[in-house]
Amino acid sequence: MTMLISSALQTAICHTAFIYAQDRRTSFVHKGVLQLSARARRWRRGENSPPGGLLCRSKVASHHLRVGEFIYGIKAGLTMSDGEVAAEESELYMGFDFGTSGARVMVIDGEGEICADGKQLYPAVHETEWASMWKDTLFTLIDAVPAQVRSRVVAISLDGTSSTTMVIDRKTGQPVTRPVLYNESRPQALATVEAIAPAKHTVLTGTSTLCKLVAWWMSEGSKLQTEVVMMHQADWLLSLLHGKLGITDYNNALKVGYDPELEEYPAWLTSQPYASLLPLVKEPGSAIGLVGQDIASTYGLREDCQVYTGTTDSIAAFLAARVTEPGEAVTSLGSTLAVKLLSTSRVDDSRYGIYSHRLGDKWLVGGASNTGGAVLRQLFSNEQLQELSAQIDPSKPSPLDYYPLPKVGERFPEADPNKEPRLSPRPDSDVEFLHGVLESIARIEGRAYAALDELGATPLKAVKTAGGGAQNVVWQRIRERVLGVPVSASTQTEAAYGAALLAFYGCKGLIRTSQKSYSTAS
Ligand SMILES: Nc1ncnc2c1ncn2[C@@H]1O[C@H](COP(=O)(O)OP(=O)(O)O)[C@@H](O)[C@H]1O
Numbered sequence: 001m002t003m004l005i006s007s008a009l010q011t012a013i014c015h016t017a018f019i020y021a022q023d024r025r026t027s028f029v030h031k032g033v034l035q036l037s038a039r040a041r042r043w044r045r046g047e048n049s050p051p052g053g054l055l056c057r058s059k060v061a062s063h064h065l066r067v068g069e070f071i072y073g074i075k076a077g078l079t080m081s082d083g084e085v086a087a088e089e090s091e092l093y094m095g096f097d098f099g100t101s102g103a104r105v106m107v108i109d110g111e112g113e114i115c116a117d118g119k120q121l122y123p124a125v126h127e128t129e130w131a132s133m134w135k136d137t138l139f140t141l142i143d144a145v146p147a148q149v150r151s152r153v154v155a156i157s158l159d160g161t162s163s164t165t166m167v168i169d170r171k172t173g174q175p176v177t178r179p180v181l182y183n184e185s186r187p188q189a190l191a192t193v194e195a196i197a198p199a200k201h202t203v204l205t206g207t208s209t210l211c212k213l214v215a216w217w218m219s220e221g222s223k224l225q226t227e228v229v230m231m232h233q234a235d236w237l238l239s240l241l242h243g244k245l246g247i248t249d250y251n252n253a254l255k256v257g258y259d260p261e262l263e264e265y266p267a268w269l270t271s272q273p274y275a276s277l278l279p280l281v282k283e284p285g286s287a288i289g290l291v292g293q294d295i296a297s298t299y300g301l302r303e304d305c306q307v308y309t310g311t312t313d314s315i316a317a318f319l320a321a322r323v324t325e326p327g328e329a330v331t332s333l334g335s336t337l338a339v340k341l342l343s344t345s346r347v348d349d350s351r352y353g354i355y356s357h358r359l360g361d362k363w364l365v366g367g368a369s370n371t372g373g374a375v376l377r378q379l380f381s382n383e384q385l386q387e388l389s390a391q392i393d394p395s396k397p398s399p400l401d402y403y404p405l406p407k408v409g410e411r412f413p414e415a416d417p418n419k420e421p422r423l424s425p426r427p428d429s430d431v432e433f434l435h436g437v438l439e440s441i442a443r444i445e446g447r448a449y450a451a452l453d454e455l456g457a458t459p460l461k462a463v464k465t466a467g468g469g470a471q472n473v474v475w476q477r478i479r480e481r482v483l484g485v486p487v488s489a490s491t492q493t494e495a496a497y498g499a500a501l502l503a504f505y506g507c508k509g510l511i512r513t514s515q516k517s518y519s520t521a522s
């Protein structure tokens, strides 16, 4: 079964963004800078107004950030008078993306039109504050979506970074230890995990969720008296909305060892002493429960607003790209380089950091390299990337051979925790240096797709690009030359759009491929 995507979803004609004036009394938590979409900046400068509608300026006070004003592009069909929005009761769908450097919210309607869009970079907080910062970011973004939009949301979903692992007190719902992030490794647990898991299994890497759970269990968990449950970043954030702990999706659960084909945890895992910590697994986009009444009333959400299981950020980016043909792929060029190829065959080989996520009755084969935007951010500002990229001739290969990494360690297409970054020799010309970096990242992407092909995945025929790197057209041309297939930017590059689509699909029952996962959580 492929994703059933209503034809109306093929178009998105309206873009809305809200503008925040950052509260200068920023607390240590909210140093986040809220970014404007390019279109909102154009509206701001009066260069063009939203299609078919008026600009509505309203004040939306937020207890975290003073929201200077909200520019609400009104899609055709809504009329405005005196700053009020006509109460057209079309249903809206809200998606959140909690990526590596920031979080984003997008609200769409049943035709794929974006009716609200906002982003907040994560403020620099101590690791013990990560969970509370994510929680504050979630409610700040909800709070900043205008009441007229919030009141029409009927479904919410959310994506987070894969294998970002949390251990939660079942009584309080709060973390009993700090989250362990997607790119952190717990090699001390590898021998224990290797002793129980099958060869080449996805969990056989230090960055797997299972290694993080076992490392915690070995160090303190086995002595804990409190009843706890293991959750992922996406699950825990969603639980803040619906109030049920220990419910996840089979994309987030893959790296703790869940088998999405059998739709169960394997016996080699359920026989472990920590098996009781494993969350209940449902299909992505499955109904979990209604938004809590207190939250619905505080944020003006509908009492019948339903929360749906989420997914990981790179899968949400894949959903946003609306790829439906096997052989088509999405490369997410965010802080990392995550590759997802739609394949009719499943491929898993931890030696190369390759694993398959389930998507309906097909597979998203790929992995995530530590190369990508994080190392670019260390070397260049976004403005430099634009200026220098424009001076590169993408038709000419760079003679420079780097392995760009932000720090020691690589996950895919080599699973090598000791892989050293290689960024020398550095030429005098920054243009040549950037050319070498972009070309070297493209070569890693090429090796990644070649590895999938060698292991039997559906042959690659086209690549769409998501994430911050998708905007770089010169880089697309370099990648096209290196990969040997057409490369383009996804129409929608934001994972938050994919999370909103997941809420829509879940609400409309468009991804029902498993009876097991559709019983509402107890
Ligand atoms: N013009 C550009 N060319 C290539 N990369 C870019 C460009 N502009 C921004 N980026 C990169 O995009 C990354 C941010 O992308 P994003 O998808 O928001 O990341 P994430 O969600 O993983 O934090 C940054 O690391 C930045 O280096």
Ligand SMILES: O=C(CO)[C@H](O)[C@H](O)COP(=O)(O)O
Residues within 6 Å of the ligand: 099, 100, 160, 161, 162, 163, 182, 251, 312, 313, 314, 315, 334, 336, 337, 338, 366, 367, 368
């Ligand atoms: O690198 C990441 C951080 O953005 C991705 O979340 C992750 O590693 C990709 O994993 P998955 O394939 O399970 O979505």
